[in-house]
Amino acid sequence: MAEADLMSSPVGQKPVYWDPYEPEVFANPYPMLKRLREEAPLYYNEKYDFYAVSRYEDCIAVLGNRDDYISKHGGVIEVMKAGIEVPSGMFIYEDPPLHTAHRRFFTKVFTPKHVAALDTQIRDFCVKALDPLVGGNEIDFIEHLGAEMPMRVIGMLLGMPEEQLKDAQRNVDESMRTEPGQQNENSGDSLAGEYYADFVDYRIKNPGDDLVSSLLNTPFDDDKGVTRTLTRAEVLSMVALIFGAGNETTNRLIGWTAKLLSERPDDRREVHANPAMLPEVLEEVLRYEPPGMYIGRTVVRDVEFHGTKVPAGNALLAIVSAANRDEAKFPNGEVFDIHRGRQPHLTFGYGFHNCLGNALARVEGRIAFEEVFKRFRDWEVDLSRAKMSSTATVRGWESLPARI
């Protein structure tokens, strides 16, 4: 076991060991993450060969510094270790100058107007999904809402027809799924966006009033200062990015909100009586149960944390799920408190790559639960039938049945 694994474990306790794939830790990672913050603020995992920081300030130091930490080798352990050549356009895994050019371009074509325009469609979808459940005795927050709504919202945004949307979703699910305790060997498969080729080709021939048509036809200044439009390959990767980044993550947010409120009847009734609290409640859900456990970077210059060197070339994870409960930043960080107010949690990342879909995810969560609360004041999740998803990177529920 490496030196950092053993750092200052109290006498009588097992050394700190954090394996993000280990089913028991995956089911409830927080006791171990607390120990990481306290006992091994720089942690090294020998089995998967990665370093990790878990304190808030350390995560900020990593995510806010793109000279020493880069994204181009990926942000999840499997991709980083597989040595996958990330295709151009998957800008979550790019560095300057290409990242700067692609991100600037994307913020030009994906504006707050797009998000606002989706408002009514999101609500209509939720109404259609929830109305048939009224008068019954069960809802599955994932089957009826989480697995459906964010996917359709991405479809609305991209202008993708229903059948293609479902196919794409199936492919992405398959590329993300892991056996319990195992790494995902297919994690690089979806990056080039070949699943979306038919659809993008259709839009090349039939431009419309949708995001993909804007991606295809809006000129931008690329990393070499040349004014051009995106190549077909870049568009495919950007579609894959939006699909991958905006779908399962928001699904997990819906699941965690339902579960946390199920377990807290007083909070639930308070929100039911005052749905204007929902944005604040969702912030606390995001802080407390972030869909993404960590954000990975590759170290390009030797760096040091807490007296230990991390040599260049290593994978370093900023464990945002641990940072979000760091007592130094969030008093009573282990407590879920719907009155905490908006807090600078790291669930959407920090700095250069921070999430460009955060406003959309927040709108989706708010509208979903506004519509839930219009119909149901009480629900109780049946944990004996609920199932956690087996994707190691985006932690949450695959089915979440609840009595209503």
Ligand code: HEM
């Ligand atoms: C609760 C839901 C969501 C969570 C927790 C989430 C989380 C994140 C995180 C942590 C990052 C930063 C990764 C890094 O620093 O390497 C990120 C980036 C990104 N997200 Fe999200 N996301 C969510 C929803 C969405 C949605 C709905 C979209 C769709 C438009 C989206 C699009 C993106 C894009 C395009 C990036 C790349 C930004 C860049 O690299 O410059 N996300 N997201």
